[in-house]
Amino acid sequence: MPRGTARDGGGSGDGGSGDGDDGGSGDGTDWDGLFDDDAWYERGITVRGGSAIDHASGGALALNALRDADGARKARKRVGRGIGSGKGKTSGRGHKGAKSRSGGGPRLGFEGGQTPLRLTLPKRGAHNPHRMTFDVVNLATLREYVEAGRFGEYDGDDPRTLTMKDFVDAGLSNKKIKHGIKLLAGGVDADEAFIKVRLEVSRASTKAKEIVERAGGSVTKVHYNRLGLRALLHPHKFPRGLPKPARTPPRLRKFVDREGTLPAPAQMETSA
Template structure:
């Protein structure tokens, strides 16, 4: 068997309609287009969604917001939530283990809401400027 010998299986592709071949073919004279009118003419079709001058459906309906595709991979954690993880080093893996961040999250940012419970070291997680000062004021440190 060679690639040049392979063809479509019998019956998988319908035969092309041969229009305008006489009365007996059922596609003679008007060729299945009926009598007169826009659709009977050559090039007599209009754009998709056209409703004969009526305001089309896609323009009648209101626009609806935007959903970010990145949203499920980015998460936020507050300072109060960090204190629930416990002391030591806090990274992406520790936040996932504690259940504060969804498992599919790839990036996390700590925001300055609440207060830090104790001394913590934050590693490999984004931190806002306010959260950084709060962590450092509590005796912890932020590593990139």
């Protein structure tokens, strides 16, 4: 389309498009700037090969004239391809030494062989090797599980004994128990009526035990060592027979009523 004419078909003149000198048009397109090589070069677009722009074929907007800006694509440097390349022979790594070898560098925190900083600082805080960690079960949660039938059919007159294996099978406690389960009176008041249950746990608070016994139930604190507790919770992992129950250490006898049995009492009643 000739410059200086309106693209929408309007006439040229004083109120329409500009004349051929200013390069304007009725739609506001700067046709002179569109074919200005310097303007496109400032934007990072140049003509491939530096050839002259052919305005008739589209000029700088032609697809065969477009290219990336200078420095946009950096060529890969190949090493070890002769001294003439500048990175031949030792590939810029020099001779010998740790930095010339392949593989990763030293581990994090390595200080060249001297004592690292983390070992020069003293240890702080107490550590009790005899500390025991128990999973907590509250009476309110236990009652909800019993009433929901998570432990099977419930007989209020003669309930069966619920062991720590029953707690795990019902989803009341985590499967990865370290030292046992402790029973707490969370969610139940001291004078509140409770269901009749018989429980075997590792530990129990005084308040929780009083609430259960007042309802006609019982709480027996039994001792299992790590191996015995694993045999109680996962007897299928002992195809060659369950281990003998471990005796209670003297320092723990004041916390328990007796040693735990293997298999669990409920399992023995079922087999009988």
